[in-house]
Amino acid sequence: MSLPEIPQSLIPFLQDYLPKDVPDRPFVTLTYAQSLDSRIAARKGEQTKISHIETKTMTHYIRSKHDAILVGVGTVLADDPKLNCRFRVPGEAASHPRPIIIDPHGKWTYSESQLRQIAATKQGKAPFILIDNTTTIDLQEQSTLEGQGGEFVKLPFFDNKDSPVKNWDLILQKLNELGIGSVMIEGGAKIINDLLTAPKLVDSLIITIGPTFLGKEGVEVSPISQVSLKESKWWQGAQDVVLCARLNLFYTSI
Numbered sequence: 001m002s003l004p005e006i007p008q009s010l011i012p013f014l015q016d017y018l019p020k021d022v023p024d025r026p027f028v029t030l031t032y033a034q035s036l037d038s039r040i041a042a043r044k045g046e047q048t049k050i051s052h053i054e055t056k057t058m059t060h061y062i063r064s065k066h067d068a069i070l071v072g073v074g075t076v077l078a079d080d081p082k083l084n085c086r087f088r089v090p091g092e093a094a095s096h097p098r099p100i101i102i103d104p105h106g107k108w109t110y111s112e113s114q115l116r117q118i119a120a121t122k123q124g125k126a127p128f129i130l131i132d133n134t135t136t137i138d139l140q141e142q143s144t145l146e147g148q149g150g151e152f153v154k155l156p157f158f159d160n161k162d163s164p165v166k167n168w169d170l171i172l173q174k175l176n177e178l179g180i181g182s183v184m185i186e187g188g189a190k191i192i193n194d195l196l197t198a199p200k201l202v203d204s205l206i207i208t209i210g211p212t213f214l215g216k217e218g219v220e221v222s223p224i225s226q227v228s229l230k231e232s233k234w235w236q237g238a239q240d241v242v243l244c245a246r247l248n249l250f251y252t253s254i
């Protein structure tokens with residue numbers, strides 16, 4: 001499916017929040033779509049459409065500006081996503097980000113995924129799958145993945161079981177070594193909640209808010225502690241609003 005043109009007013013609106021060079025790690029954009037009651041899915045393990053076609057196109061425009069797109073294993077298991085870029089500038093080739101999947105225990109089977117089909121048909125890139133050093137890799141899976149240009153990448157995740165931020169330092173350092181200059185992090189909830197409290201690691205925050213309540217069974221985004229934002233601004237579309245902001249280093253109370 002190809003997407004319609006992006007609303008022209010979104011281009012200047014997003015400009016200051018798109019990747020630039022940052023020292024020693026990739027530029028990090030945290031971006032997702034949520035309901036009015038801060039849910040990103042209606043139920044655990046379920047994919048829920050929140051974005052209007054306008055803001056979906058925006059997401060793909062943002063994908064086109066990043067070297068990589070990262071999600072957790074909970075998201076690939078629930079959504080079986082494509083993680084490619086379906087936004088086209090007329091006359092230009094597609095600019096697909098590299099999918100990065102965090103799957104320390106090796107729970108996801110790449111060969112059965114939609115991502116495999118996407119890579120096989122050159123509609124996107126094969127992923128880099130980040131697993132723990134101690135996790136055994138299935139040789140057939142490895143051969144399928146590597147044959148398409150993807151990789152299993154080992155990291156000592158389990159050494160930092162109680163410190164998601166330490167793991168994020170490792171992840172971003174590894175992406176830097178892999179030549180990734182910018183990464184768009186789409187979720188899911190665990191990752192978003194962790195990163196909302198890591199202002200030193202997140203350069204831009206872009207949230208789409210749709211006019212819906214997903215209810216108490218929904219997958220909630222709510223960081224463990226208070227988080228305040230700076231440089232925030234809003235865009236109003238036909239259905240959704242979009243917030244661009246940056247994370248404040250310290251919570252500022254009134």
Ligand SMILES: NC(=O)C1=CN([C@@H]2O[C@H](COP(=O)(O)OP(=O)(O)OC[C@H]3O[C@@H](n4cnc5c(N)ncnc54)[C@H](O)[C@@H]3O)[C@@H](O)[C@H]2O)C=CC1
Nearest residue numbers: 032033040041046072073074075078167187188189190191
């Ligand atoms: N509306 C939206 O924009 C989006 C919605 N979603 C939804 O979110 C839900 C999935 O969210 P979750 O279940 O929270 O899963 P998740 O996608 O955040 O994955 C969590 C898992 O990833 C691994 N992981 C993540 N960070 C790690 C770290 N720093 N170190 C080691 N391992 C790490 C762990 O195995 C963890 O259990 C799905 O229902 C999906 O549809 C996902 C992305 C965007």
Ligand SMILES: Nc1nc(O)c(N)c(N[C@@H]2O[C@H](COP(=O)(O)O)[C@@H](O)[C@H]2O)n1
Nearest residue numbers: 033048049050051059079081082083186
């Ligand atoms: N921007 C946005 N709006 C929604 O309504 C969503 N449910 C999501 N979900 C994210 O997009 C991924 C699906 O990507 P593909 O279309 O398959 O490429 C999904 O895995 C979530 O990360 N995003």
